[in-house]
Amino acid sequence: MDVAIIGIGIHPFGRTDGVTGLEQGVDAARKALDDAGLSWQDMQFAYGGTGAAEKPDTMVSKLGLTGLQFINVSNGCATGGSALQSAYMAIKSGMFDLGVAVGFDKHPRGAFTVDPEGSGLGKWYGDIGMALTPQFFGMKIQRYMHEFGITEETLARVAVKNFKNGSMNENAWRREAFSFEDVITSPMVASPLRKYMFCSPAEGGCAMILCRADKAHEYTKNPVYLKAALVKTRNFGSFEVFSQNQALERADSPTVQASKAAFEMAGIGPEDVDVAQLQDTESGAEIMHMSENGFCGDGEQEEWLANGWTEIDGKLPVNTDGGCIANGEPIGASGLRQVYEIALQLRGGAGQRQVPNDPKVGYTHVYGAPGLSGVTILTT
Amino acid sequence: MATSIADQVPIAEGLFTWPSNDPRLIGSRCNNCGTVTFPAQSSCPACSGFDTDNIELERRGTLWTYTLQCFLPNRPPYEGPETPETFKPFAVGYVELPDQTRVQTRIKTEDVEKLHVGMEMELVVEKYIERDGKDVVAYFFQPIDELE
Numbered sequence: 269m270d271v272a273i274i275g276i277g278i279h280p281f282g283r284t285d286g287v288t289g290l291e292q293g294v295d296a297a298r299k300a301l302d303d304a305g306l307s308w309q310d311m312q313f314a315y316g317g318t319g320a321a322e323k324p325d326t327m328v329s330k331l332g333l334t335g336l337q338f339i340n341v342s343n344g345c346a347t348g349g350s351a352l353q354s355a356y357m358a359i360k361s362g363m364f365d366l367g368v369a370v371g372f373d374k375h376p377r378g379a380f381t382v383d384p385e386g387s388g389l390g391k392w393y394g395d396i397g398m399a400l401t402p403q404f405f406g407m408k409i410q411r412y413m414h415e416f417g418i419t420e421e422t423l424a425r426v427a428v429k430n431f432k433n434g435s436m437n438e439n440a441w442r443r444e445a446f447s448f449e450d451v452i453t454s455p456m457v458a459s460p461l462r463k464y465m466f467c468s469p470a471e472g473g474c475a476m477i478l479c480r481a482d483k484a485h486e487y488t489k490n491p492v493y494l495k496a497a498l499v500k501t502r503n504f505g506s507f508e509v510f511s512q513n514q515a516l517e518r519a520d521s522p523t524v525q526a527s528k529a530a531f532e533m534a535g536i537g538p539e540d541v542d543v544a545q546l547q548d549t550e551s552g553a554e555i556m557h558m559s560e561n562g563f564c565g566d567g568e569q570e571e572w573l574a575n576g577w578t579e580i581d582g583k584l585p586v587n588t589d590g591g592c593i594a595n596g597e598p599i600g601a602s603g604l605r606q607v608y609e610i611a612l613q614l615r616g617g618a619g620q621r622q623v624p625n626d627p628k629v630g631y632t633h634v635y636g637a638p639g640l641s642g643v644t645i646l647t648t
Numbered sequence: 649m650a651t652s653i654a655d656q657v658p659i660a661e662g663l664f665t666w667p668s669n670d671p672r673l674i675g676s677r678c679n680n681c682g683t684v685t686f687p688a689q690s691s692c693p694a695c696s697g698f699d700t701d702n703i704e705l706e707r708r709g710t711l712w713t714y715t716l717q718c719f720l721p722n723r724p725p726y727e728g729p730e731t732p733e734t735f736k737p738f739a740v741g742y743v744e745l746p747d748q749t750r751v752q753t754r755i756k757t758e759d760v761e762k763l764h765v766g767m768e769m770e771l772v773v774e775k776y777i778e779r780d781g782k783d784v785v786a787y788f789f790q791p792i793d794e795l796e
Contacts, residue, residue: 295743381722390687392660394725396754396776396786397717403740406715415763456737459716494784504683504694513675513686514712514742514750 270481271359272491273646274576275304279372279597281472281510282441284420289321289600292473293372294330296601300368300475304487308317308332309476312364317341317371318600324370336367337624342606345549345636346499347371348474349603353642355478356497366479373409373598375469387510387638401637402550404509406458409552411507413460420460424452425573426551427465428586433580434594436621442594465551470596474604492611492630496645497533500526500533503540508639523547523560523633523641530643531562542627543613544584547607547635548591558586561633561643585623588613603642606632614648658777659786663687664773665704666785671773672704673751673787683731692791706745707794709773714741714763729777741771743769756788768792 275301276494279292287295293316301308308331316324316338321579325338343350346370355369357382383393393399412418427449434440447463453461477487484491502508505519531537537562546561548554555569564572572578578586589595589609592602612618630646653667654697664671676688680697686705691698716737720730730736739755741763756772757763769789 378724379719382725384725390660390663391725392663392786395659395727396723397738398728398740398752398754399725400717400721403715403717407713407741410715411713456716456718459717459737462713477741512752513684514752515683516744516747516749517756 269360269362271356271494272367272463272479272481272484273372273476273494273611274479274484274487274491275300275302275306275477277301277303277475278605278608280439281471281598281601281605282300282470284471287605287642289318289326289372289374289471289473289598290327292372292374292471293318293324293475294327296372296473296475297327297331297368297370300477303346304477306389306477306487309334310366311336311368312476313337313355313358313367315341315351315354315369315387316341317343317347319375321372321600323372324372324381327370337488339363339446344638344640345597345599346367346603346634346640346642347600349632349642349644350499352476352604352607352644353497353499358496359478359480365483366477368475368477369604370473370475371600371604372460372473373600374471375598378560379388380600389510389512397454397483399510400458401509402458402461405550405552406461408507409556414554418569419450421459422555422570422573423551424448426548426554427593429579430548430591430593431464433588433621434590437594437620440590440594441596442590456525460558461550461552465550465593467592467595467597468594470598472595472598472601472605472610474601474608476493476604476607485643486499490615492614493647494644495536495647496530496643498529499640499642502639521560522639523557526641526643527561527633530645534645536629536645540629541584542595542629543588543610543623543632544586544631544633545589545591545609546586546633548587548593549597549636550634551593553635554586554591557633561631580623588618588621588623599636603634604635607644607646610646656777656783656785659776659784664787666773671771672707673771675703675705675749676700677703686749686751702761705748709745709769709789711745711765711767711769712742712744712750713765714739716760726757727777739763753787753789756790758794762791770795
């Protein structure tokens with residue numbers, strides 16, 4: 269049973285004072301239902317994701333107590349992506365015809381605060397100052413730059429591109445384009461990564477209505493089909509956040525595993541993808557994820573970024589909505605936002621930032637603590 | 649006057665041999681597949697076995713990667729001695745211990761600008777903070793050219 273997305277909704281990302289995370293999720297769900305021409309009363313199931321906000325299933329008191337199956341999802345930075353993947357499986361299994369995946373979050377300002385013991389680490393790990401996710405991203409790209417000759421200029425180019433794309437997105441948090449100079453002279457956060465190369469924890473909500481593909485045209489004239497949706501966790505030997513040690517022999521990252529499996533599931537390859545959203549917790553992540561997802565070889569990103577091949581009019585536009593760098597990262601909604609943007613692009617509705625020449629195949633990739641990746645492949 | 653090492657408490661039990669004039673990190677080796685883990689654990693993350701022995705890790709290794717932590721981390725969990733006024737960026741990295749594993753560590757150095765991938769490092773255990781009137785010691789790696 270194939271699965272279609274027939275409605276999409278988003279609550280603007282960033283900071284919305286006075287509006288709870290849950291309310292942002294409800295707003296996104298209502299917009300997705302409107303987009304599909306459906307009512308909450310039609311929903312057979314819901315998967316709701318959040319990391320730091322209210323319990324998602326409490327949204328039924330605002331949307332309607334209909335007795336539907338509602339399951340809460342919490343899966344680190346892939347929480348939103350995992351809600352979608354769960355909804356995909358619910359339909360693919362044949363158990364349901366029609367349902368919703370929704371995610372939202374409202375994180376406190378500043379860097380994520382980590383409870384080491386809650387993450388399976390000793391208390392000492394936090395005491396001595398190693399329980400900080402930016403350090404991992406700094407160390408991973410530092411090693412990658414050493415091995416494959418990526419330069420600081422390329423790191424800056426990624427951020428400049430994503431801010432530029434965000435400036436064309438009415439739902440983005442950061443809507444100001446920054447110059448190359450602004451980015452490369454911004455304060456160092458976790459070397460070699462600087463302030464304007466990082467995303468920040470934020471708020472936002474996003475929702476999709478999914479149905480059996482053979483029924484999609486009953487609801488919409490432009491469904492988007494989910495050809496693959498899956499999540500992989502780390503294998504022994506991959507370099508992950510909060511690893512107190514690492515094996516001497518490197519294994520493929522969960523992103524490589526998820527990407528290969530997703531392409532196999534969809535029966536296509538990286539060369540068939542017209543537009544992609546790749547996890548850009550910071551610029552280095554987008555660079556490494558271009559390769560880990562199979563779109564280029566290690567080190568080729570220098571040439572890709574210098575030539576603008578990931579710009580909206582490039583050969584593979586990446587993070588056309590500004591990515592995490594311009595949208596911030598509410599972990600319950602982030603993976604869904606990526607799919608929202610791809611659905612919009614494939615429907616031709618992305619306005620100023622529309623990818624030219626009718627893109628037909630889209631790709632999303634979310635990555636996060638404690639070392640998991642979610643990938644989807646979408647087609648018209 | 650320097651405190652006797654007998655009066656210094658480790659930041660966590662079982663991380664390194666202490667008290668000792670030649671402290672070593674304590675890891676574990678899987679008796680099924682040989683995988684070395686740090687800190688020591690009773691099961692193997694590679695083969696899922698649960699027959700491991702504790703071993704003392706090498707004192708010397710090479711810097712595999714690093715980063716500079718450029719802002720004062722949130723408290724809790726951080727317990728470092730700095731104030732917002734005295735904070736200076738500190739280095740964190742992975743040191744590759746030959747034929748064993750790569751351990752994540754704070755790096756002690758006189759000059760963070762000189763750090764580079766591949767430099768030779770050595771384990772040092774020294775005072776990190778004071779807690780309940782006692783010195784708390786933690787492990788660091790330091791470039792060997794600063795030790796000689």
